[in-house]
Amino acid sequence: MATVVEQQQEAVTAGRGPTAGSALGAERALLRFLEPHFAGEGFPWTQLWGYVGSLVLTFAAFGLVIHHLLTPTALLGLVLVLAAGQASLQLGVFMHLRESRGPAWQVLPLGLSFAIGVGMIVASLWIMAFKWGVS
Amino acid sequence: MSSIPLEGAVSAAWPEAHTPEAAEALPLEFADQEQSIAITGFWMFLVTDLLIFASLFAAYAVYRPMIASGPSAQQLFHLGPTLLETLLLLTSSFTVGLVVWSMRRGHRRAMVGWMVITLLLGAGFVATELHEFFGDVALGASWHTSAFLSAFFLLVGTHGLHVTFGILWALALLIQVARKGINSITARKIYTFSLYWHFLDIIWVFILSIVYLGGKIG
Numbered sequence: 001m002a003t004v005v006e007q008q009q010e011a012v013t014a015g016r017g018p019t020a021g022s023a024l025g026a027e028r029a030l031l032r033f034l035e036p037h038f039a040g041e042g043f044p045w046t047q048l049w050g051y052v053g054s055l056v057l058t059f060a061a062f063g064l065v066i067h068h069l070l071t072p073t074a075l076l077g078l079v080l081v082l083a084a085g086q087a088s089l090q091l092g093v094f095m096h097l098r099e100s101r102g103p104a105w106q107v108l109p110l111g112l113s114f115a116i117g118v119g120m121i122v123a124s125l126w127i128m129a130f131k132w133g134v135s
Numbered sequence: 136m137s138s139i140p141l142e143g144a145v146s147a148a149w150p151e152a153h154t155p156e157a158a159e160a161l162p163l164e165f166a167d168q169e170q171s172i173a174i175t176g177f178w179m180f181l182v183t184d185l186l187i188f189a190s191l192f193a194a195y196a197v198y199r200p201m202i203a204s205g206p207s208a209q210q211l212f213h214l215g216p217t218l219l220e221t222l223l224l225l226t227s228s229f230t231v232g233l234v235v236w237s238m239r240r241g242h243r244r245a246m247v248g249w250m251v252i253t254l255l256l257g258a259g260f261v262a263t264e265l266h267e268f269f270g271d272v273a274l275g276a277s278w279h280t281s282a283f284l285s286a287f288f289l290l291v292g293t294h295g296l297h298v299t300f301g302i303l304w305a306l307a308l309l310i311q312v313a314r315k316g317i318n319s320i321t322a323r324k325i326y327t328f329s330l331y332w333h334f335l336d337i338i339w340v341f342i343l344s345i346v347y348l349g350g351k352i353g
Contacts, residue, residue, distance in 0.1 A: 038162065044236045051229035058221055058343075062214065065348045072352050079352070083344035087337045094232045094333045101158060101171045106178035113182045117189025124193040 034103040039096045050093030057086045162239050163322040170323035177327040181334050184297075188338050191290040192345065198282040199350075205280035208287075208350025211271060217347045220263050221339070224298075227256035228336040231329045238325055243317055246325070250309060253332070257302045264295050291342060297335050304328060 039046060061082045064075060091097045098104040158166055165171045199208065230253045237245040268288070271277070278288040305328055312321050 038165075044233055047229060047232040047236060050232070051225070054225050054228070055222075058218075058225060061344060061348060062218060065351050066214065075352050076349055079344045079348050083340050086340045090228060090333050090337050090340075094228060094336075095330055096235075099165065100175070101161065101165055101168065106175060106182075109179065109182045110185075113185045113189075117185055117192070120186075120189050121193045121196055124197050128197045 031103065033098075034105065034107060035098065036100040036102065036104050037096075037098040039099070046093055050089055053089050053093075054086055057082050057089070163317070163319050164326045167319035167323075170319050173323055174327060174330075177330060181330065184334070188290075188293070188341075191286070191293060192341070195286040195290045195346065198286040201282040203281035203283075205284055206274070206276050208283070208346070209353055211274075211276055212347050212350045213267075214347065214351060216263055216267050217343065220260050220267075221343055223256050223260040223263065224336050224339050227253045227260070228333055230256065231332045235326060235329045238317060238322060241317065243312070246317070247309060247312065250305060250325075254302055254305050257298055257305075257332075261295060261299055261302070264291070268292070287346065291346065294335065294338055294342060297338075301328070301332055301335060304331075 061079050064070070064078060064082075068075070070078065097107060097110075100106070158168070160166075161171075164174065230249045233249045234246050234253060237249060271284075276284055278285045308321070308324055308328060311324070315321055317325075
C-alpha cells in the first residue's frame, strides 16, 4: 500500500518525464543537480542507515587516531576525508539538501561559501607561513 | 495560491514544478509559498553562518602553534569526553531527523517525543562541553593563557553557544506546537530548526576532526 508521502512524491514527479524539445532536455540534464527531490518512506530507513553510517565514520576516525597507524600528514588527510564524508551524509540524508518548490537553488550558495571558507583557511595558513619566515 | 514563474532556462526546464497542483501535493512547509521562501532564506542564513565558522577555523589554524607558556593541544585534550560529545550530537541529529519524519506523517505526539529527546541530548552535549571548559580553566588553561587557547575557546565556544540557542529555540517551538498544532507555519519552523541542528552537527564534525583529533595527531 502506498503511503501518503509516496502518493505525494508521485504527484510531484508526475509530468516530469523527458521533455519533447531537445534544447529543453539538454538544459534539464545540465541542471539536474538542482532538480528538487523530496524524501519520504513508510519507515525511516534512510535516517536509520544515515545514523549507522555516521557512527561508523566517527569510530573509524577515532580508531585511526588512537592507533596512529599512519604518518601524521596522511592521518590528518584521512580524518578530513572522513569528516567530508560525514558532512555529505548529514546534508544528503538528514538535511534533504534538494527539497524545494522549484530548483534547489540553495545548493549553489552553499557550495560557493564552502569553497570560500576552505580558501580562507588555506590562504590564511599560507600567508602566515611567510610572516614567520621574515620576522 | 498563486505561483511565481521563474525566468530563464530553469523555468523552461521545469515548468510543472510551479503549477499550483504540484505545489499542493508537497509537504506542508513547502506547499505554502511564503513558508517555502522562508526555508530558502534560512539556507542563506546557514551560508553566512558557515563563513563565520570558516573565519574562526582560519584563526585557530594560524594560532594553533602559538601556545606561549600554556599547554599544547596534545597535552590538553582528552578523547573520552570528546567521543561522548560526538555521540550525543550525532544521536541528536538522528532524532531531529525523526522529528521531521513524524511531522510529515502528522504524528504530533511522536514528533514532540523525538523533539524532547533531541533537547535532552543537546543539553547533555552542552553540559559535557562546559565541564571540559571549566576543567581546562581550573588547570590554568583559560583564554588568557595563549593565542592557541583564545582561538580554541572562541571557535568551540561559538559552536556551544549555537547549540545552547538551538535548545532555547526548540523549547519555544514546543510551546508553539502545543498551542497551535502542526500548521504550515509551525511545520516550517520545525523544518528550519532541523536544518539548523544538522548544520551544527556538521560544524562539530569539523571541530572534532581539526581541533580534537588534529590536536592528538600532533
